[in-house]
Amino acid sequence: MxxxxxxxxxxxxxxxxxxxxxxxxxxxxxxxVLRAPLRAFARAARSRTVEDVGRRGKNVLLFLSEDxxxxxxxxxxxxxxxxxxxxxGNERPTHPVVRFLFDDGGMLVFEDQRxxxxxxxxxxxxxxxxxxxxxxxPLGPAFTAxxxxxxxxxxxxxxxxxxxxxxxxxxxxxxxAVEALHRAGIHPLRxxxxxxxxxxxxxxxxxxxxxxxxxxHGGTTIRDYRNVDGGEGEYRSLLRVYGREGEPCPRCGTPVxxxxxxxxxxxxxxxxxxxxxxx
DNA sequence: AGTGTATCCTGCAGGC
DNA sequence: TGCCTGCAGGATACAC
Numbered sequence: 001m002x003x004x005x006x007x008x009x010x011x012x013x014x015x016x017x018x019x020x021x022x023x024x025x026x027x028x029x030x031x032x033v034l035r036a037p038l039r040a041f042a043r044a045a046r047s048r049t050v051e052d053v054g055r056r057g058k059n060v061l062l063f064l065s066e067d068x069x070x071x072x073x074x075x076x077x078x079x080x081x082x083x084x085x086x087x088x089g090n091e092r093p094t095h096p097v098v099r100f101l102f103d104d105g106g107m108l109v110f111e112d113q114r115x116x117x118x119x120x121x122x123x124x125x126x127x128x129x130x131x132x133x134x135x136x137x138p139l140g141p142a143f144t145a146x147x148x149x150x151x152x153x154x155x156x157x158x159x160x161x162x163x164x165x166x167x168x169x170x171x172x173x174x175x176x177a178v179e180a181l182h183r184a185g186i187h188p189l190r191x192x193x194x195x196x197x198x199x200x201x202x203x204x205x206x207x208x209x210x211x212x213x214x215x216x217h218g219g220t221t222i223r224d225y226r227n228v229d230g231g232e233g234e235y236r237s238l239l240r241v242y243g244r245e246g247e248p249c250p251r252c253g254t255p256v257x258x259x260x261x262x263x264x265x266x267x268x269x270x271x272x273x274x275x276x277x278x279x
Numbered sequence: 280a281g282t283g284t285a286t287c288c289t290g291c292a293g294g295c
Numbered sequence: 296t297g298c299c300t301g302c303a304g305g306a307t308a309c310a311c
Binding site for chain 1: 302303304305306
Binding site: 032075076077095112113114115116155156157158161223224262263 | 280281283284285288289290291
């Protein structure tokens with residue numbers, strides 16, 4: 001679920017609410033989301049203070065005192081919900097997975113219905129190694145049209161698959177890959193290296209503008225995504241093709257089509273995004 | 280190198 | 296009402 005704009009929205013919310021709070025105790029309801037043994041995880045998180053909150057790709061990062069990085073990948077249905085006290089009634093998370101209890105009596109709850117998410121604590125060096133395996137931040141200064149064009153040039157894979165590969169570019173998931181390709185007028189099945197310079201430039205611009213617009217609207221809620229206040233993202237109504245098979249393309253009116261690629265739906269306009277010669 | 284497939288897990292919508 | 300299938304915003308391992 002959450003892609004870069006949703007993770008960014010969560011990060012901005014957490015920055016207001018958890019910085020400066022100290023973790024007193026960690027409770028793990030479902031150890032399967034951990035990438036380390038339970039005891040090691042609890043030891044690494046306990047008695048540390050949240051000093052800052054950041055994001056890398058789709059990962060939410062809590063920088064902890066004493067050289068710790070708490071990295072949360074939200075998977076499909078993960079949420080991070082901060083509370084000033086003990087949650088009651090209908091504010092109580094329905095699928096709590098990990099609870100971080102703070103000194104002040106409040107807590108941060110990671111809940112995740114499907115438990116595809118992961119939670120781990122690394123040291124700075126461990127995080128740096130992970131970071132190095134990820135592609136550039138699409139909204140960062142290093143991600144230029146030339147950088148994108150060159151990176152695409154080496155790959156034979158369909159451009160939609162390329163965009164989902166976090167080692168190539170960090171933070172893009174199926175919704176925004178599909179939306180960016182529509183804005184750029186590029187068919188999802190086009191081979192990456194066959195895009196010309198103009199197409200790469202359009203794709204670069206489309207990626208940045210769609211991600212920025214989604215952040216401005218607090219991300220996209222299809223079903224499960226919630227921000228730190230439990231609220232929904234408002235970008236869904238602005239999606240042009242994602243989840244809109246059969247509806248008219250907002251640019252030309254042609255019915256939106258759907259193709260399955262690597263077992264995942266790719267939506268596109270057959271008129272605005274011409275199919276490659278050979279599929 | 281890249282792709283299809285399966286896997287982790289839960290819940291919902293739709294067809295019958 | 297129940298049962299079945301397919302589908303879902305992610306990531307990874309495997310065989311080919």
